[in-house]
Amino acid sequence: MKLFRKGSEGREVSDIQGRLVSAGFLQESCGEVDQGFFSDETERAVRAFQQDRGLIADGIVGPDTWRSLVEASRVLGSRFLYLHEPALRGDDVADLKRRLNSLGFYSGKEDGIFDSEAAVAVEQFQRNSGLAPDGIVGTRTAEALMRLSRVTKPTSVAAVRESERGLPRGGITGRRIMLDAGHGYPPDPGEVGPTGMRESDAAERLVEPLGNMLVDSRAVVLYSRRRGEFLPEEDRAALANQLGVELVLSIHFNASPDPRARGASCYYFGSRSYRSPYGYRLANHIQDALVERLGLQDCRAHGMAVPLLRETRMPVVIVEPLFITNPDEEALLSDDAFLARAASCISEAARRYFMGLKARGED
Numbered sequence: 001m002k003l004f005r006k007g008s009e010g011r012e013v014s015d016i017q018g019r020l021v022s023a024g025f026l027q028e029s030c031g032e033v034d035q036g037f038f039s040d041e042t043e044r045a046v047r048a049f050q051q052d053r054g055l056i057a058d059g060i061v062g063p064d065t066w067r068s069l070v071e072a073s074r075v076l077g078s079r080f081l082y083l084h085e086p087a088l089r090g091d092d093v094a095d096l097k098r099r100l101n102s103l104g105f106y107s108g109k110e111d112g113i114f115d116s117e118a119a120v121a122v123e124q125f126q127r128n129s130g131l132a133p134d135g136i137v138g139t140r141t142a143e144a145l146m147r148l149s150r151v152t153k154p155t156s157v158a159a160v161r162e163s164e165r166g167l168p169r170g171g172i173t174g175r176r177i178m179l180d181a182g183h184g185y186p187p188d189p190g191e192v193g194p195t196g197m198r199e200s201d202a203a204e205r206l207v208e209p210l211g212n213m214l215v216d217s218r219a220v221v222l223y224s225r226r227r228g229e230f231l232p233e234e235d236r237a238a239l240a241n242q243l244g245v246e247l248v249l250s251i252h253f254n255a256s257p258d259p260r261a262r263g264a265s266c267y268y269f270g271s272r273s274y275r276s277p278y279g280y281r282l283a284n285h286i287q288d289a290l291v292e293r294l295g296l297q298d299c300r301a302h303g304m305a306v307p308l309l310r311e312t313r314m315p316v317v318i319v320e321p322l323f324i325t326n327p328d329e330e331a332l333l334s335d336d337a338f339l340a341r342a343a344s345c346i347s348e349a350a351r352r353y354f355m356g357l358k359a360r361g362e363d
């Protein structure tokens with residue numbers, strides 16, 4: 001799709017503004033002048049919306065932001081929800097799952113995707129409320145749900161159940177781990193450093209020693225792509241689901257227009273109302289290892305909802321150990337000794353995670 005950003009105008013911009021208004025991020029009375037014109041105020045609203053949704057807050061409406069805007073305008077009860085291929089998505093589905101979870105009918109990750117776990121939970125709810133157990137959310141089921149779960153708590157049973165079900169323990173032996181080197185050149189180099197180092201190549205360089213170390217600790221290692229191959233993010237998520245891996249480690253590098261920006265950050269699945277306890281734990285283990293053992297600046301672990309984190313059915317952590325746009329950090333990416341140390345931090349963190357050790361900051 002076309003990208004819409006500050007200065008864009010037309011009917012699509014009016015549509016974007018309308019959706020921002022109904023999602024509560026833009027004041028309706030922003031004047032005739034702004035209507036259909038992507039102003040500073042529209043950009044601010046887009047950024048706030050993106051931040052709220054765990055998207056990259058760049059103020060530009062591309063496919064991800066557009067899809068989230070469409071999903072944001074769906075309200076529970078306004079359409080039928082049922083198991084469908086491709087899955088139905090939207091805020092109404094997230095609301096449904098939140099309500100089911102808060103009532104104790106475990107419906108899985110509160111991610112706005114109507115999956116088989118959601119369908120089973122709907123059936124259980126219907127059976128318990130004397131409704132026909134068909135797994136379809138029509139008007140009567142939606143009404144019953146809204147009546148019974150008037151209060152929706154920010155943290156629900158989902159997080160609790162996920163941890164009960166087993167934050168993993170028992171060690172890394174035999175665990176199926178997918179390593180995902182970000183991007184893939186050609187056609188997608190990712191970010192490029194000041195001397196021309198491509199993010200996709202740097203990610204491959206780090207994935208190699210990391211894979212060897214994980215194999216040495218007896219994990220089963222699978223790769224999302226071969227060297228020099230490219231795969232869209234959605235396909236990486238689909239592949240991880242299809243292969244039934246227990247963990248995905250995705251390697252990227254950070255970028256900034258400011259060449260001084262430096263340091264390590266990790267991302268796990270999280271949004272306003274939910275965070276994956278697994279992702280949170282592992283991201284913090286990795287973050288701690290990179291900061292403490294390599295002395296990197298701590299840019300912390302963050303919750304996000306980009307497709308790879310959202311569409312996957314297992315914990316996924318995106319690791320960005322360095323800023324490729326920082327000349328000193330870019331140089332480290334050609335240093336095999338450094339890459340081996342970084343790989344050892346990540347594989348050690350995975351080992352701690354599979355041993356069931358809590359991360360700092362967990363209660």
Ligand SMILES: [Zn+2]
Nearest residue numbers: 182190252253
């Ligand atoms: Zn990247």
